[in-house]
Structures are given as C-alpha cells and as structure tokens.
Amino acid sequence: MRSNSCRDYTVVIPVLNEAEALPLVLKELTENGVPKENVLIVDGHSVDGTRKVAESMGFKVILQEGTGKAMAIKTAVETVESDCYVFMDGDYTYPAKHIPELLEKLGQGRDLVIGSRVYVEKGAQGFLFRLGNKALSMFFKILFGVQVSDILSGMYAANKKVLGEVNFEFKGFSVESEIVAHAASTGFRVCEIPISYRKRIGRKKLGVRHGFKIALDMVRLTWRYNPAFLIFAVGALMLIPGAYLDAYVLYRWLFHDVVHHVKALAGIALSGLGLLSLMLAFISLYLKRFEIRVMKTMRGIEE
Ligand SMILES: Nc1nc2c(ncn2[C@@H]2O[C@H](COP(=O)(O)OP(=O)(O)O)[C@@H](O)[C@H]2O)c(=O)[nH]1
Ligand SMILES: [Mg+2]
Known part of the structure; x- marks a missing residue:
C-alpha cells in the first residue's frame, strides 16, 4: 500500500x-x-x-x-x-x-x-x-x-x-x-x-x-x-409547438396573405414562455453550480 x-x-x-x-x-x-x-x-x-x-x-x-x-x-x-x-x-x-x-x-x-x-x-x-x-x-x-x-x-x-x-x-x-x-x-x-x-x-x-x-x-x-432546473427544462419544451406555430403563421401571412390571429397569439405566448423557461433553467443550473462551490469550500473549512 x-x-x-x-x-x-x-x-x-x-x-x-x-x-x-x-x-x-x-x-x-x-x-x-x-x-x-x-x-x-x-x-x-x-x-x-x-x-x-x-x-x-x-x-x-x-x-x-x-x-x-x-x-x-x-x-x-x-x-x-x-x-x-x-x-x-x-x-x-x-x-x-x-x-x-x-x-x-x-x-x-x-x-x-x-x-x-x-x-x-x-x-x-x-x-x-x-x-x-x-x-x-x-x-x-x-x-x-x-x-x-x-x-x-x-x-x-x-x-x-x-x-x-x-x-x-x-x-x-x-x-x-x-x-x-x-x-x-x-x-x-x-x-x-x-x-x-x-x-x-x-x-x-x-x-x-x-x-x-x-x-x-x-x-x-x-x-x-435540482428541482428548479427540471421544472424550467420541462417548461422550455413549450418552445417546440411555439416555434412551429410561429413558422406556420409567418408562412401563411407571407405566401398566402392570410392572417391567423389566434394562432399567432398562441405561438407568441408559447415561444415566449418557452424562452423564459429556458433562461430560467440556465440560471438555476448556474445557481446550483454556485451552491456546490460554496458547499465545497464549507466542507474544506469544516475539516
Ligand atoms: N448482491 C447482489 N449482487 C448483484 C445483484 N445483481 C447483480 N449483482 C452483482 O453485481 C455485479 C454487477 O453485475 P453485472 O451483471 O456484472 O452488471 P454489469 O457489470 O453492469 O454488466 C456482479 O458482481 C453481479 O453479480 C443483486 O441483486 N444482488
Ligand atoms: Mg460486470
């Protein structure tokens, strides 16, 4: 040994x-x-x-x-x-x-x-x-x-x-x-x-x-x-239907001159919430890393 x-x-x-x-x-x-x-x-x-x-x-x-x-x-x-x-x-x-x-x-x-x-x-x-x-x-x-x-x-x-x-x-x-x-x-x-x-x-x-x-x-x-991360990561999934709706509404407006008011609103709401969730997920990851660093230091001090 x-x-x-x-x-x-x-x-x-x-x-x-x-x-x-x-x-x-x-x-x-x-x-x-x-x-x-x-x-x-x-x-x-x-x-x-x-x-x-x-x-x-x-x-x-x-x-x-x-x-x-x-x-x-x-x-x-x-x-x-x-x-x-x-x-x-x-x-x-x-x-x-x-x-x-x-x-x-x-x-x-x-x-x-x-x-x-x-x-x-x-x-x-x-x-x-x-x-x-x-x-x-x-x-x-x-x-x-x-x-x-x-x-x-x-x-x-x-x-x-x-x-x-x-x-x-x-x-x-x-x-x-x-x-x-x-x-x-x-x-x-x-x-x-x-x-x-x-x-x-x-x-x-x-x-x-x-x-x-x-x-x-x-x-x-x-x-x-890290529950906060999980919640916001799931929330970020709203980006998927949101982006799809946004693209559809944009396409219809540009190429067919048709305006979908309700779909547009829903798309903006979903992608907005999704983006916000994504940002919060990143912040919660960052905070967790910070917490871990603090705990590491404290464990060092304890010893
Ligand atoms: N005591 C105990 N040992 C287990 C059990 N299941 C698997 N093992 C042992 O755990 C080790 C890892 O299992 P193994 O089949 O090699 O999984 P792998 O190495 O991940 O493919 C081996 O030594 C197995 O004999 C269990 O339910 N009880
Ligand atoms: Mg094995």
Missing part, C-alpha cells in the same frame, strides 16, 4: 450467481496484496454455490437485505465500519491492480473516486452499452455539472462520510448514479482515474431495459437535487 493511501478500507463485492468468476476475482485480490480481512462479499441469495466457493477460500460472505445491487451495497456499508470502501464486481471484469490507485486518491483528500473504463478489452462492452453509457454520462454532466466519463462504472471508492449520507432510495443498477449525484451535488470532491476492463465471465445481468430505468432515475435524482 502506498504511503498516503487510505489504510482502513473494505473491498465490497456484490455477487449474484458468480460461482465461476468469483474465485478468480478473490485470487487476484490476494495476489495484489489485499488481505482477506479487508474483503466483504455481499451475496444476493445466489443459487449456484457462490457463497460456498468464497467461504472455502477463507473470505467473509454476508447475505444482503432485500434484493438488487443497491441494497447489497447498502447492506455492506451498514455491516462493516471502515474509513473507506472500494466497490467492484464479482465477474472478473475489473482488475484488482487498480485498488491501490483508488485508495491513494482517497488518501489525498478526494471523497469519491470513480474508475473510468478507458482500456476496454475487445468484446467486453457491446455497441449499445457504450452508446448508452456515453449518453447517460452526458446527461449526468448537464444535470449535475461534473464530468464523469463512465457513470455506470462498478469500480469506485468512497469514504464513509459520502456513503453515510446516501439514501439508497434508487434500486438496482442506479445505485452508482445516486452515489455520484449525491457526492457531486453536495460539495464532495469527486474525481476519476482511468482503469482497464475485461470481458465478463458468466452471464451479464444489465440490459437495455436497465439503461432506460437508469435514465429515468437520473430525472428523479434531478428532481431531488
């Missing part, structure tokens, strides 16, 4: 039917100098003997409360007290060699460090996944003002202060978005490091359906952390 690293840490591995991949993951942890006592496996009631495999290798396994990945992470944080937590999948996709790098950033004063999958093994991520992840990350950047290149990454590290504040209200695979959204919008220091990513062993659980669910949950997260 490097000198200015977080020393009191737990590596949390949520698993659901990973009997094939988990032994490789655990072996690699040991090879990379992670003591067994620092690892906690959270099982989602697997039926393929995952628990047995891990226990026979001398690792600690607990059963999660409820269902889904989010509840597994919540269970882990509530069960084990550590200064820092590192999360990774049990499917042998995330190399253990990145754990010291993540912990080092926490030791240097970051609160949440995301492993961004930059070096991706051929065939490890499908085209749809990459597109969806890019879109979700961009969406996240607009909503929360932080540049996160890989919002769906399952390898990240956080200190207990951040995790203690997260509500874990968003189920399943939205847990990462919720943690990052909370950290980013309440002044915690978030950063990313480049990591590598391998092809999964065993069957994947995340599908296109989950992508839409995560996008919807991001809107719900916006409602929680």
